[in-house]
Amino acid sequence: MTQNDRDNSFIAEALPAFISEAHEQIERLEQLLLELEDAPDDRDLLDALFRCAHTVKGSAGIFGLDAVVGFTHHVETLLDHVRAGQVALTPALSTLLLQCNDQMRRLIADAQHPEDEDADAQAHRGALVARLQAACAQPAPARAAQAARAEPDSPATGNARWPVAVRFGGDTFRNGMDPLAILNYLRGMGEITALRCDAAAVPALDRLDPEQCHLGFDFVLDTAQPRESIDAAFSFVRDDCTLDIGAPAGACDGPSVTAAPRTAAHDAPADGTPAQDTPAQHPQAPAAASEAARKPQQRKAADAGHGDDQRFIRVQADRLDAVINLLGELVIASAGASLLARQTRQGALVEANDQISQLVEEIRNGTLQLRMVPIGETFSRFRRVVRDTAAELGKDVQLEIVGGETELDKSVVERIADPLMHLVRNGLDHGLETPEERVANGKPAQGRLVLSACHEAGSILIRIADDGRGIRRQKVLERAWERGLVERGTVPSDAEILQLVFAPGFSTAEQVTNLSGRGVGMDVVRRNIEALRGSVEIASDEGRGSRIEIRLPLTLAIIDGFLVGVGSSKFIFPLDAVVEVIENRQAVQALDARGRGIVELRGQALPVTSLRALYGLDSPAPERTSVVVLQAAGRRYGVLVDSLLGQHQTVIKPLGRMFRSLRGMSGSSILGNGEVALIFDVPALSQLAATPALSPVHAPQRATITTPEGQTP
Incomplete structure (x- = not known):
């Protein structure tokens, strides 16, 4: 292999690392520009903005990406003028810089898959360069003079x-x-x-x-x-x-x-x-490329102003996924070994396996934590969406982000981004009114759109709320009559009317725009969320606003579960959704034909459902049953089971095609003895237990109430 071949090999290996880091810098640059619109004189933000552009330009220069270097140089020059106080950061200039940031993103993407650039793309980039140069030629004299006095070693004019x-x-x-x-x-x-x-x-x-x-x-x-x-x-x-x-x-x-x-x-x-304004020809340096691949995060930390004690390593996502898959198999094997150890009744062996199980659990928690990321990174991307879409629609909208530090699995974050994008754009288009309409209705001219996230019972709850016009139920109902979704003249409940919004092809838009009106979107949103074992609900107050709630599992890989038995079948509840257990000494008989009833718990009526009746399990009911109390979406309900088998580390496996139509199920798991247990979707199961039965089911007076860990409250 020649030296040139080795050089090209090093470049090819290091380029993906540069692409990844450059995209991070560009995302950061966009967020800083949006933050500066509220604080245009914030020196720290201006310095960070300049460093982002400088880092992209410098790293691209090492790889000989002249198109990136040349264009980013003009952006960097303008940002330097802004930082020095020679040019004021106006909303129009922010718009220009955001457009330039989009151009940098395209140039970096093209670097990984180089193709001949068409004339339109070149003309567009040339127009942006001309606007950047024109902006640099229009300084703010007073601020420039002030900057010159503050920095005598850096003349405001000349080199x-x-x-x-x-x-x-x-x-x-x-x-x-x-x-x-x-x-x-x-x-x-x-x-x-x-x-x-x-x-x-x-x-x-x-x-x-x-x-x-x-x-x-x-x-x-x-x-x-x-x-x-x-x-x-x-x-x-x-x-x-x-x-x-x-x-x-x-x-x-x-x-x-x-x-x-x-x-x-x-x-x-x-x-x-x-x-100065012409990009240089940069030789392809394998050593520099190797350095770019070896220390991307160190440079990022330095540019962000962090200390030198922070160390990072970049790992490919598929490698981490492979480790988690092997970890799942290790959890299953560990459960099998523990079961065999208990069957031998050898104390030393049982104790050794318990220690191994504890270590496996710690490894599981630590490994899954590697994939947990704050959802605020996804929420922040919508600042640009709200800004541009609101301007296109002629609306004044303030975006509020709450709970951005809430963490969940990176794979969930990646797959929820598109549904969230549609819901945000839908709220801007359909939900929020124009300033004139809001003032006429006695509201502030500026609308509010709130993105929030929090943990709730082992899942993450995401809310998209606005203070707009809300969903006009009568209009939804009329459109449902027209499309034959509801028999004409039939008036469903308010909750059922709101659910019609998720019907395939449903839309209330009067005309088709580039944002909505084609009847494509909300049904796809629900389908994508349900594919993540999640659920979506709508609440609306006409004239005052709407709220969409999405519940998602924290991870798609391994969870703590509570194992129960019904006949010869095994089922798993997510442990975080289990509130308590009521142990009965005799079977409960007073259930309706669908296996639903009510049990009295501390003076409150608790709806219950029988898994045996619900899923048609062909096995005789035992003399002793238990009620597992679950909580979902702020509601509590009970599930009748035959036996309580305790806490269980659950490796989530997808359901086969035969079982995907089962309501209330989200996945399956393999137990230590090789049996398969179905994992319940607690929110979906709550809907099956929501309708009260005709006759209540009373718990015996001497019911014992215990937690899943076996502790009496």
């Missing part, structure tokens, strides 16, 4: 000549860095003149170690960038070089500095250096 001397350490190549890539990056900031290589430091050819770096350079950088930007260019090699940046020679108002005499055999070329 400065920065003398730079750098000597790279012997391990620079071994640590994955290429000094020429850094010089080429500096050329993108301005013009390098008087470049001289320290030829005396290079040993004779017979004593030259090709893996050791002997390079040192002295040059003058003619640029408008401040000292911090020059220093940041060497951030990747700070531990492998000695750097001296002298005082600037002043604004460039004359000819360039004449290059000092140098030896051509060792000097890097100074001719043909591109101007």
Whole structure:
């Protein structure tokens, strides 16, 4: 393999790491722009915004992505003007920067799958560059003068000549860095003149170690960038070089500095250096690429202003999924070993297996925690959606985010993003009124859209609420009559009318727009949420607003379950949904034909349902049954079971096609003895138990109430 082949191989391996980190920086840049609209003079936000663009540009330069470097350079220049107080950050300028951020996102995506860019895309990018340059040419004089007085070493007009001397350490190549890539990056900031290589430091050819770096350079950088930007260019090699940046020679108002005499055999070329606004040609450096792949999160932490003690490692998602799948098999095998150990009745063996089971549980909790991410990262993406959609609809909307720190499985977050997007856009289009309509109805001109999340009984509850017009039930009912969803003249309950919104192809929009009206969306939303073992409900107060509640499991892999038996069948309830257990000494007979009734619990009527009757299990009822009290959506209900088998680590497996039509089931699990147990969907099961029976079922007077852990409350 040639050196060029090795270089290309390193680039190919490191490029995905750069793409991933660059997308994170672009997401961060967008959020900062939206935050700055409320605080345009916040210096910390402005500095963070500049660092994001600078990081993207610098990393792209290492990989020779000239299109990204060239365009981002113009964005960086404008942000530097804003940061220095030379240009005011107006709403129009924020819109321009958000559009430029979208362009950067497309350029980075194209870097992974390069294709020839069409003329329209080039014209669009050229128009954005022209607008960026025009914005830089319109400074705010008073603020520029103030910035100039505050930073005398960084002239507001003209460039400065920065003398730079750098000597790279012997391990620079071994640590994955290429000094020429850094010089080429500096050329993108301005013009390098008087470049001289320290030829005396290079040993004779017979004593030259090709893996050791002997390079040192002295040059003058003619640029408008401040000292911090020059220093940041060497951030990747700070531990492998000695750097001296002298005082600037002043604004460039004359000819360039004449290059000092140098030896051509060792000097890097100074001719043909591109101007400040022209991207340089960057060599593909395998060492630099390796460094970009090795320390992406360290650079991110540094750019965010965090301490050096934070360490990160980036792991591919499929590798983590494979570990969790193996962990599931380990949980099943551990349960089987524990069962066999108890059957042997050997105390030492049982104790050893209990210790192993405890360690497996700790490993399970720690591994699943690796996939838990705050849902606030997903919520924050909707700031841009609300901003742009509200502007398109001519509405004034304030987005509030509550409970963004609530964590759930990353796989759930990824799959819930699209349904949430549709619900947010639907609320903006159908729910919230225009400022004129709101004022006419006695409301504030600005509407409110609230995204909130919290943990509830082992699941996560997501709410999308607005203070808009609400759902007009009569209009929904009339449209249902027209489509034949409800027999004309029939008036269902309010709850049933609201559920019609989720019917396939249902829409109340008067005309088709690019946001709604085609009857595609809400049925897909419900189907996608139910595929995650979740549920969605709608509540609405006409004229005052609507609220959509989504309940999702925290994880799709492994949960703590409560194992019960009905005849020869085994079932599992999510442990977090189990409130308590009522143990009866005789079978309960007074149930209706569908196996539903009411039991009295501490003076309150508790609806119950029999699993034997509900699922048609062909087994005789025992003399002794128990009622497992569950809670879902703020309601409590009971389930009649034959036996209580205790807490069980549950590995969730998908249901086969034959069982997917079963109501109240969300998955299956394999027990330690090889049997299969079905996992209940507690919210769906609560709907089956919600309708009260004709005759109540009373618990015996001497009922024993225990928690799932066996403790009497």
